[in-house]
Amino acid sequence: MPDAAKNSPANAEAPRIVTACVVLIGDEILSGRTRDANLSYIAKHLNQIGIQVREARVIPDVEDTIVAVINEVRARHDYVFTTGGIGPTHDDITADAVAKAFGVAIGYNDEALAILDAHYKATGGEFTEARKRMARIPSGAALIANPISKAPGFQLGNVFVMAGVPMVMQVMLDSLTDRLEGGATMxxxxxxxxxxxxxxxxxxxxxxxxxxxxxxxxxxxxxxxxxxxxxxxxxxxxxxxxxxxxxxxxxxxxxxxxxxxxxxx
The missing domain is CATH 3.30.70.260 (ACT domain)
Structure with missing residues (x-):
């Protein structure tokens, strides 16, 4: 085939489309108590690197709902980003739900425990059992750095689990960007x-x-x-x-x- 024909528009490779879903987790969003500020930031950030947010869900702190939604959207999109539900209180159940969605165990992560232990020693805070909950990470997950409050997020497969507090979510998203492969920018x-x-x-x-x-x-x-x-x-x-x-x-x-x-x- 002549070079001119090879380089013609008809033979040009179609741009690769990379898609994502954002899952906002939290009863406080659905009740109107908290106004979401994360979706817009995530969508703009991802589009800059060629990842198009094609879907967003707002769901409650209900384990079965989180499991079902995560399994649905991770099969349909290249990436899934969740916010909320990874704090120290009883209703922070996102980590457990994601572990259940992937069918893996969850327990204390040594690296996460060390990060939090050092943080509370440096700040004079007590490393309570409640705070240790933030070191419970699904088996096989990679941590997402949190330079602000230190409690890490995590990545399991194509799912990235981040904090709901906008300032913390933003630094987590920045820290994980080098793990993402973009395509055509919208x-x-x-x-x-x-x-x-x-x-x-x-x-x-x-x-x-x-x-x-x-x-x-x-x-x-x-x-x-x-x-x-x-x-x-x-x-x-x-x-x-x-x-x-x-x-x-x-x-x-x-x-x-x-x-x-x-x-x-």
């Missing part, structure tokens, strides 16, 4: 115009069907007495995004409205 384009969603809904739907590999979202906006719609296109192929953005701009222009690149001023 990119976006935005075109806005002073036109109602209902006006462009039908032709926009037809445009979406012509370009199934680009996700088009429609978001109405109001600026004082001015209203309009921002159309956000997301995909992994920059050239394709530019093509669809140009078609969207042409669609808006066909209704006598001048499109604006990006969000409305």
């Amino acid at each position: 990119k976006s384009r935005t075109v806005s115009g002073q036109i109602g969603e209902g006006t462009i809904a039908e032709p926009l739907g037809a445009l979406q069907k012509r370009h199934p590999d680009v996700v088009i979202g429609s978001y109405p906006y109001y600026r004082g007495r001015v209203f309009g719609t921002s159309l956000v296109m997301r995909g992994v192929d920059s050239a394709k995004l530019d093509e669809v953005a140009a078609e969207v701009a042409g669609l808006i222009r066909s209704f006598g409205v001048e499109p604006v690149e990006g969000e409305p001023v």
Whole structure:
């Protein structure tokens, strides 16, 4: 085959798509007592390294629920990230549930015990039986470092178990990033115009069907007495995004409205 043919777009390797699910564990989130701040941070962080969050679950501190959800989503995605339920109290049951999901034993991890023992000696705190619970790790799991409060998270298979406290979760996520293998990074384009969603809904739907590999979202906006719609296109192929953005701009222009690149001023 000639070199030109080998290098043609038709023979180019398709970008690898790597997906993830985030599982937010905690009755306090479902009750409204605690407002989640983790999902957005995780999704943005992962997208920067080519991992697309395709699903998120918010579930209670119920062992059977955690086990069922973990087993469901770890089979469907490349990576699963959980937050919450690894503290020292009786309702912190995530570690036990993940061990049960994988069918492995759980017990005190020598490395985790040493980390926590040193931490409490250095800070003058008592290393109580309750605090020792944070050193219970499923068999075969690798620890995730926690530079702030020292109690580690852990990785078992493609599941990464992290703290629910946002500041701690963030440093855990940073410390485990070198274990992750990304793929194609999701990119976006935005075109806005002073036109109602209902006006462009039908032709926009037809445009979406012509370009199934680009996700088009429609978001109405109001600026004082001015209203309009921002159309956000997301995909992994920059050239394709530019093509669809140009078609969207042409669609808006066909209704006598001048499109604006990006969000409305």
